[in-house]
Amino acid sequence: MLGYTTVGTNNFDKAIKFYDVLLAELGGKRMMEEDNYVGWAVDMAAGGMFSIMKPHDGKAASVGNGTMFAFAATSTDLVDKFYAKAIELGATCEGKPGPRGESGFYAGYFRDLDGNKLNAFFMPGMEG
Numbered sequence: 756m757l758g759y760t761t762v763g764t765n766n767f768d769k770a771i772k773f774y775d776v777l778l779a780e781l782g783g784k785r786m787m788e789e790d791n792y793v794g795w796a797v798d799m800a801a802g803g804m805f806s807i808m809k810p811h812d813g814k815a816a817s818v819g820n821g822t823m824f825a826f827a828a829t830s831t832d833l834v835d836k837f838y839a840k841a842i843e844l845g846a847t848c849e850g851k852p853g854p855r856g857e858s859g860f861y862a863g864y865f866r867d868l869d870g871n872k873l874n875a876f877f878m879p880g881m882e883g
Contacts, residue, residue, distance in 0.1 A: 757802060757803065758803075758804065759794060759796075759802070759803070759804035759805065759806055760801045760804075760805055760806065760824050761792075761794075761805075761806045761807065761808055762806075762807055762808075762816075762824070762869065762871040763808060763809070763810045763816025763817070763866070763869070764807045764809065764816050764868075764869050765808070765815055765816050765869055766868065766869070767791070767807070767809055769791050769812075769868055770807045770826070770868060770869060771807070771851070772866070773844050773867060773868050774793070774795060774805070774807060774867075775843065776840065776844055777837070777840055777844055778795045778805065778826075778865075780833070780836060780837045780840050781797065781826060781828065781833070781837065782797045783795040783796060783797055783805070783848070784796075784797075785832075786799050786804060787804070789807070791808055791809040791811075791872060792806060792807070792808040792809075793806060793807055794806035804828070805824065812822075816869060818866075818869070818870040818871055819873070822871075822872065823864075823872040823873065823874065824871070824873050824874075825833055825847065825862070825871075825873070825874045825875070825876050826873065826874070826875045826876070827875075827876060827877075828875045828877045829877070830877055831861045831877050832850070832865050833875070833877070834852050834861055834862065834875045834876060834877050835852045835863065836862030837867060837875040838851070838852045838875055841865045841867070841873070841875075842865065844868075845868055845869070846865040846866060846867055846873075847866045848864075848865055848870055849864035849865050849866055849874075850862070850863065850864035851863060851876075852875075859878060859879040860876065860877075860878050861876065861877045861878070862874045862876035862877075863875055863876075864876065
């Protein structure tokens with residue numbers, strides 16, 4: 756349903772390097788690139804592009820309270836790998852990977868270099 760999401764960054768070059776490596780874990784690659792904007796996706800036709808940008812108003816980027824973006828993984832192992840890569844790249848833990856509730860939902864939560872809250876998740880039935 757969503758076409759793309761965007762988070763602001765105060766260190767554009769550092770954020771690009773972080774997401775180039777991290778999103779490659781899910782098969783993501785750069786699909787759009789401007790002077791103040793970079794977007795990654797696995798398949799643009801399927802939607803779901805994630806992007807970063809320098810705010811247009813020239814003010815500092817800030818983190819939304821209660822805002823979070825989730826990346827779908829195809830297995831719990833991929834959630835673990837994605838989370839570990841984020842932490843290795845300098846992200847901070849917001850909840851180690853593991854089951855949440857009784858539905859089979861499995862997720863790992865972290866904050867990126869700018870403090871944006873993200874997660875990788877797997878839900879049974881998402882395999883194919």
